[in-house]
Amino acid sequence: MSVQLFEGKDHAAAYLQYRVAPHELISRIMSFMEKRTPNQFKLAADVGCGSGQGTILLAPFFTKVVGTDISQAQLEMAQTTSSPPNVSYRQSPAEVLPFVSGEVDLVTAMTAAHWFNRMEFLLEADRVLRPGGCLALLSYTMDMELEYKDQSDMLNKICKEFYAALLPFRDPYIGSSSKKIYLDMFESCSYTDKEWNECLRIKNPMPLSSYIGMVETFSTYQKLLKKDPAEAKRLSDDIRNKLLSAMKVSSPETEVTVVLKYFCWLACKP
Template sequence: MAVRLYEAKDHAAAYLQYRVAPHELISRIMGFMGEKTPNQFELAVDVGCGSGQGTVLLAPYFTKVIGTDISDAQLEMALVNSNPPNVSYSQCPAEELPFASGEVDLVTAMTAAHWFDRQKFLVEADRVLRPGGCLALLSYTMDMELECGDISNTLNDICKEFYAALLPFRNPYIGSSSVKIYSDMFQSCLYPDKEWNECLRVKHIVPLNGYIGMVETFSSYQKLLQKDPAEAERLSDDIRSKLMSAMNVSSPDTEVTLVVKYFYWLARKPVILTG
């Protein structure tokens, strides 16, 4: 990876506990793959796999799934996860994948590609993909929303306070907009068969503490935590208290609907016809 983060063990453990798995996106990826080659696929590689929440979702569709990551701590958490027998993990940079040219059916990166050396990664993904193989990159915007009856707007005003407080700690490598990063990567991909999807709203029922915990896994929160642990804790406690007050509840385990806004793009490597 061009930027190394998520390597502390406690951060990796929180990542495994709180990050949501993109079930709906997997079905979109497999639908795109099945349009041209509807057979059972051999090998999927999930790059920047983290603790493996997305990696394991690929298992039903492939003979073998390999998650790769640069972080020892993340891969340790991935191995703690409940893994199907056809899922394994490998430590390597995103730009140096340990696969032969043309060996891979699917290369995917789930909420990770913005940390890569993006052009080198695209070249490497092209190298390992077989003709007709697919590349799938997905992520989501930071401005997740909460839904709870007629107080959703109030809750989201509080959420915006959380995001605004973390904005100064956003890593400059990803700039002000992750969407632009992925859009630029999409534009630079020369595969003619590709599609861009700006927003897919996915809803999850989570405890209020689950929402707080997820935001705390963001790199911007982790940067604040390193700089000023007391301020980071105060911020989380303040947002939690405000949300509980708005909901008129006494327990942070009270469930709420979390809306995650995904964006993603899919591309198919051309098949070169001969003869």
């Protein structure tokens, strides 16, 4: 069974507001598929879809896209947004997907598979994929960087303080490195046609407040928030003020560039 987090309505709302969608990686996934089974894109399943930012990016390429998630709060938030008519959502664990065997052209999980029962999920993905269907798992490391004028080095020293303060609250289920989880899953996948892509740096301009908001959606911050709300607020405020001081600005709505370091692996079922 998947680890159940991200259940609260406030957390789900923040997830929708602050999490970014991996536009660049969707084109990479579709390029991988088109080289193997062109013009066979009927059904995509986005597993652990959360509030649906990634799910809707698949809509132009498939007849039907279904986002699944174990969290009802996340799915309710996904349904508050304007989705293309071919996108729908269903509540289910990642290890028991609501599809018949061999029905799905693409199974993907975007920044979610590290929470699944990984071997059960791989078996279930294999069950629902058709021959020639593809599996795409992607995520990013938590050491996001900031770029702002000539202050980037100083900003990133402050960001490392933020991450270090949250490290003790990392869930033991994902251990010290989520990348290792994905590498282990990649090695466990029996498909011979597969590829690993590492350190795809994707830049996202956003207000500084949105960067802080994104970090606050992480499970580590949410655990601190639950344990000690005053300390969680103090930490966020302290990091925000240090960043503003380094940038020599007063408004947290000042735009910075957030650099996310994605990795992903792709595989085609024989």
